[in-house]
Amino acid sequence: MKLSDSHEDALIQRVTQHLHQRDDVLVGPGDDCAVITQADGSLLLLKTDCVVESVHFLPEADAERVGWKALARVVSDIAAMGGTPTACVITLILRPDTSVEWLDALYSGIQRCATDFELSIVGGETSSAPPLAPNIISVAGTGSLPPQHLVKRSTSQPGDAIFVTGSLGGSIHGKHLDFTPRLEPAQWLVKHHKPSAMMDLSDGLAKDLPRLAQLSQTHYQLDLNSLPLTPSCTTQQALADGEDYELLFTLPPSLASDLQNSWPSHFPPLTQIGHMTTADSPSTPLNGGWEHFSS
Template sequence: MTRISTLGEEGLIRRIARKIRTGSTVIRGIGDDCAVLKGPPGKHLLFASDMLVEGVHFRKSADPAAVGWKALAVNVSDIAAMGGIPRHAVISLGLPRNIPIRFVDGLYRGLTRCARRFRVNLVGGDTDRADQIVVDVAILGEVEQGRQVLRSGARVGDSLLVTGQLGGSVRSGRHLKFTPRFEEARAIASRVKLHAMIDLSDGLGPDLTRLCRASGAAARIDAHEIPRRKGCSLSQALTEGEDFELLMAVGRPEADRLLAWSRRNLRCGLRRIGRIVRRGQGPVVQVVDPEGRPIPVSLTGFKHF
């Protein structure tokens, strides 16, 4: 009997996506940070959901306001990764029967704080009994038609740029307090034509692999250019995940312009960490040293199953 632990999350999603057919109002369905749907004239709708589960994404002892913040922030990050603007969210809560009401109050304090910060309307949802705390947020956003940035558009020769610093997010507690790169994504996307973008939830290694696979390409990363958070090893920066930084592929001249602009205008920082190359027989993502020699390092992140 096959269990999902042998299939993994990626395998599961591929298995599901194969069987699903969608209509002509769906511009992009399963397989990106958000679905892209036909919207009002000149606009597309963005639609996504992200679930947090106690014991997997946070501990019961965590600050409930931080859990609430994170539950919405990960969804705002998904909208940001498409180049869009978050608008409305619904929240499904699974709660153990004996949970103190101050936990729920705290959770909503965090949710509403994040909603105010990113001008998201909390418009509904569902509340049910469950053995574990489960917070599932579905978000609706929009993007100007033709301005959506998918995972699948990276081209050979593109520069790979990443915001912020990577690694140590879970250990430091940053994963519960991070600020989604919404303003940064909008500022960047208004300046240059991005070919592809993804937010780093599982780690640079696995998420860059996803972007490459979706684009039918490969990537070569300069180990010394990866912006590591203080105290983090190369391996930690590549695989710990929960960074919620943005990774983008953009033509080389545009990347030069963007990097020059970012020095004065992007507080979180922007780094060129490598480039998109042709997909060959070798690994999809290769990490190299300053002499261009491959570094043997695992790119596998957190396993959901």
Template sequence: MGGATPERLADIGEEDLLARIFPLFGIEQDAYLPVGPGDDAAVLSVPDGRVVATTDAMVRGSDWLDHWSSGADVGAKCVAQNVADVAAMGARPTGLLLTLAAEPDTRVDWALDLARGIAQAAREFGCRVIGGDLSGAPAGLLLVSITALGDLEGRAPVRRDGARPGDVVAVAGSLGRAAAGLLALERGAGDAAPDLVAAQRRPRPPVQEGPRAAELGAHAMIDLSDGLVRDAGRVARASGVTVDLSSAALAADVDALVDAGHDVLTSHDARGCVFGGGEEHSLLAVFPPDVALPGPWRPVGRIVARSGEDSTPPSGVTVDGDPVDVQGWDHFGG
């Protein structure tokens, strides 16, 4: 005898789904959230007077595959990529708005698993879900989007355009592990590299280090979502400088991936993941040269003046002074 047919969203409707999801978020109104979900909009207190806001979306088939990631994995990952962007501005994440656009045949247990993953990640990063939206979608479409809000707590926002020649380039968090996990999954060898696969499914950005970097006087900062080279290049172009990465400083990251890959990755693969792998959501910041970097910040390069349009690589990034052959991820170009 087969089991009961799983409930679909079409079987229960929007109101019933919300009634099942809200308790998972454990939302309580207080001085910081005077009006929570249930009205037309939530009201969030903003002691600083400024709101840091960002949004990111994930689409099934493009950003995850169901046989690689559970609903909870998708929820946790979508939270991580948003709170990392807030942290990269030097802010503390405070509130999350969730949008789910799903075909009516989507299983209810998947949607509840998604909510559990979001709730768990929100608690880990010190913020909470304050509202959102549910929408039906055409057959085959499943989209999860989160808007994250943050509090600067009196600090100036740290932008991408403040890097200066002589500054130190530093990273907080791991490099290449999420990309290496994706490679392992694509090669059908996920079981051989479980730690790397976990980094791909549920990245753990060092969110607390964003405000810390701001307090230390970071001149520029960015979330490493599309790869070290591509995102460092965004800082370089915004600041009108060149980011020169150190291969010696990054050698340990490459070696660590080879070891964690258990024969799944070659040294060439590992180097590509460290320099070009996306979805890590670690933080890259640029500090004045006289700042004593606390752990987990570690220097990986330096800022140098542009030497002229003809000699500066288009990426704005060099490695040991030479152009780099890794570009990173582009959402439309791959």
């Protein structure tokens, strides 16, 4: 069997199901970040992500924007757990014919993101790629988190309201290189209206919401007419384009109205798009979303 014969989630389950976990691992594979309990009771977040040429960015894309995206993806995942990014290391796998000017611009974007979100770049690794291989930038990051602010994907409950920030769809037109990780809204949420579950939208609502529901052992009903569409996008594009990097979260229905009334005006718009249901009720049919290894 080839990788293209299976779904990404099944492949991840296959390679992680027998991994050894120490007792200090609070959250392992399957969430936006791994979570380790520290000796003082605080939580350490760990996340790694990569961007691959011709997969996550086109060869002609501006290198500074590519650098921003490479680090911002990790910041977005740390935000989705309710945490604060602290440090990162960067691995570069580059073709020898890559220009030094391209590398300088790449690091300009990485540093701009690090400065904006107050995290340190503390090291990394470089390796050459074969002449016809794509350039790859991999970022591994750490974050900190008080235990009371931890939000996972797996803790949504039937009846919970479903919310998203910002607008969905149209990432291919440039949004995927310029998005702002929703760190401030996520940190505000965990302090004032802690979600029952949360994740960032990287593979599209049609792919990511079912993941949250499966881990929470729930189903969901969406009001497709309520989806916040990026201008000129269709509902299907909002569901399936991916790389929105908005927050998807659930909240007990008793808190939904108060959240909407107190949502800070300088944050991206907040939209309630449906509710979670019990696992024995049907979910709204959804199609599409990004699938790695798809043929």
